[in-house]
Amino acid sequence: MSRRPTRGGQDAMTFDPEGLTRTQREGxxxxxxxxxxxxxxxRIGRLPDEAALFACPECADALLQDPRENVRPLPRRAAFF
Structure with a gap:
């Protein structure tokens, strides 16, 4: 899977079509x-031929987590000098 920028500043994942059914590949x-x-x-990603792939809201929330929510600042005393 590779990531490239798309609208809204989010990354679109490129999926391998081999593991998807016809209905998934068609959106x-x-x-x-x-x-x-x-x-x-x-819209959750795309296929190598640029066809769009979609997800339901529940699955999209799991796949498109905001990476900033997992970032915690280090305590000042733990910072490197």
Whole structure:
């Protein structure tokens, strides 16, 4: 998987199409849980041929976590000199 910048400043993941079903590759099913209804609307990534892939809101939240929420500042005494 590679990451490239997309709209909104988020990264789009490039997925290998071999592990996806036809409905997932066509954007009619979530790339994670295969849910078809309601149709997934959150663009989560793309295929190597630039076709868009979508995820349901629950799966998108898991895949698109804000990396800043995992960053904790070091205590001043632990900083390197």
């Amino acid at each position: 009619d099913a979530c790339v994670v849980c295969h849910k078809k209804w309601p149709r997934p609307r959150i």
